[in-house]
Amino acid sequence: MNLMMLLEMASNAFGDRVAIGSRDGSGVSYSDLYEKSGRAAQLFRNSPAEKVLLLDTSSVALPIALFGSSWAGLPFVPLNYRLTGDEIRELATEVTPAMGIVNTSMVASVEGIPDFEGIDRQDFLLRTKEGDIPDADWGMDPEQVAILLFTSGTTGAPKAAVLRHSHLISYILGSVEFMGAGEEEATLVSVPPYHVAGMAALCSSVYAGRRIVQLPNFDAARWIDVTREESITHAMVVPTMLSRIVEELENRPDSSIDSLRALSYGGGKMPRPTIEKALRLLPNTNFVNAYGLTETSSTISVLGPDDHRSALNGEEENVRRRLSSAGKPLPNLEVTIRDEEGELLDNGISGEIWVRGEQVSGEYLGHGTKVTDDGWFPTNDGGFLDGEGYLFVEGRIDDIIIRGGENISPGEIEEALLLHPDIKDAAAVGMPDTHWGEVIVAAVVPTGKTDLSISEIKKFAKDQLRSSRTPDHIVILAELPYNETGKLLRRVLREEISDLTSDEGQSG
């Protein structure tokens, strides 16, 4: 099995359709993409490279490099181009001998790395434009490594997750219908190449036959404009992107995006007020919440459009709160909730989310696998399943606050605070305390529309939460620290809070 199977089928069945880019003649068709990937494979094979690296934003070079690597039988390694020069060198050095497709502005970061050959994006595109195309001779061993993805490392040093062809093919065959997209459909990809959702978007769009339009550097105004200009029908965003899109739409005289049939979101916790606003602003768009991890080849559970609507209009709280859930696991996967000893927990009880299925990797380069002998992968995410099988994700286990022996999910506190109309964003973290072990500190970002006081926030929290879960301290911040793909950097937040509280800043 090989990712090239997907592109070969697409090229055979609908080769003339536009795969990437505009319909104005500048786009690349599926048969074009197939041929360019073949030439890229040739280029990789003629070099001593054992891996193909990408240090670049999204462009047409991305799918050519991905499929070209699969054709040549080499792992594809998209790197986070926002890291510092030193960090990039360190990661690149881990995967040499390698060839790298590099953005012109980033060439300096990889200069002089031993056994590394950098090639400028423009040069790469030129070299895949013309020339012979090899036979369809890619390897079909399902165990070959397709993609190495450095996980975002919000809690520690980045590790490369190993995704084999078997994992990705299983994910695509299990969740995407071949040629399931109409010829008019187009998806807008604004997550970067080094995010698993970016990789999954390429594979599923190619297999479905859905045109891909890339937005290399996310900007809400640009996102809305491109969606309208390109008649985008599908898009995936991370929560911070959606909240910016919502703000931008609220400021525009015309908030409609008629072409947008489906908007999926994932990659972090979505604040309920943001999704509720989005649902009201885009009443004709189907919303999909997808939860997944790099280690699971992207999506493992989905909250579909019908669930969104019934939750929004629902009268009972247990239906309404499903808007904060990650929906139900994909049919070809199993999800269980377990305690610290790995014992199964009942519905409604929080524990660690464990997942099993063919798309699950759970393996890291040079660090072995986290998968148990019977195939289960402990995700390190906390959560619970409700009586009807809806999965609620509460965040990383490491982020759980232990106050006086009680385990408290930051998500619950954050959600409660976000119900306040003058609170735009909120995060709760545990800070060391001699008496309680940890105390709860909530960082709050006000909308700025009113003069929100700390005592009012405290009172509001007290009304919403049981007393042991009420924040011990509140800190008001102008914004919370996120990485560029919308993950809250709790480590950074803790540092900011500790700086603030040590010099008795605006806190209480």
Place this chain on the structure above:
Amino acid sequence: MELRAGSRLKSAVCDTEVIAVKAPAEDIDIRCGGVPMADPTTSDGASGSPVGGADEGTLMGKRYVNPDETLELLCTKPGGGSLGVGETLLVIKESKPLPASD
């Protein structure tokens, strides 16, 4: 023949081509149009026609499975014959369409 995940097979009587997604660890008599399928690298191309009862055809992009789902074939090129193991026809693996999530 012995089959592995990733093996490609070609029909001897129609245009059908498949890739094994899942294969049992045993010799298996995979047919298309009632005639044993061949390795595409060594086959001479299709001739003849599917036998009666195995002539419903295959659909591109569909997965075909045996009753206990130990065998799963992905159709990568459609044709006029039906897929089977021995005399038993394979059936399409029904999948619940999921909303696009990425």
